[in-house]
Amino acid sequence: MTFRKRKKQHPLPPVEETAGTFTIVDGEDYLDEIFENDMRISRSFSHFQLSEEEYKENYGRVIRELSATGEHKFFVAIDRYGRYLGHVWICLKIDTVDFVPSAYILDIETLFPRIGIGGALLNRAEEWAHEMGAKKVSLRVDLKNPARTWYAKKGYSERAVIMEKLL
């Protein structure tokens, strides 16, 4: 009895090297990677100290609450091996101030900056929103987040402020 020798599998090049040539595809098959990355990154924006357990539980509740209304769409950037490089999460709703169909960018994240992944994801999200009949795209960005100037370059203007008071 002989065994067919199994073809040796070449290891893939590290994703840092392949990220430069990315494509944007529907993100529904990448929800695990999307929320894994988002959960890790989002924590750094919180102004509160939370235990690991408390953060995970509340993060899950936020995702469920955000998902409960509107029509949701995900796009991901992938390398040529289909590996996750970044995502955008967009949601269609009636805007609470303008009362027209609007798209809300709930989240946009990339593993690697400055190679155009974020811009390509944003473009794809805007295209989709336009096809779906949205009249505008809105998003929230923290006052000190450098993304604020990035969005301004992409044609976004400031409409409102979020104010808050600790209790």
Place this chain on the structure above:
Amino acid sequence: MTFRKRKKQHPLPPVEETAGTFTIVDGEDYLDEIFENDMRISRSFSHFQLSEEEYKENYGRVIRELSATGEHKFFVAIDRYGRYLGHVWICLKIDTVDFVPSAYILDIETLFPRIGIGGALLNRAEEWAHEMGAKKVSLRVDLKNPARTWYAKKGYSERAVIMEKLL
């Protein structure tokens, strides 16, 4: 057969004259007045031209979508005859950035300015939120809305901006 003479009902003084001595009470019995006033006032904030029909339909969808998640509470200011003078609509959620229980002021409106109704409504909403375990209160205010400085005086600081782009 005699009819008991019906006591002549004195007309109430106009609400403009009675608004000065108001009280804050639970708003659940005043939802009709709340949404009637809100629907009228909110339209002035829209940057889009909407037909009456379109506005009413989309306003209804916004209210349903906002009501779908979180724990909601209303307070109203009333005069001594129980007449509506203003309201606050507050909602408890896990904050999407800080991941702690938070309160969101969805709406605060008064029929008459400068007699302290808004401040009293805001105080009551904050007290309720604190009792309910919220760690902070958030709200959105348009960049050019004079309420922005009013909220600053009430202890609110600016945390984020809402940016948007027309499609």
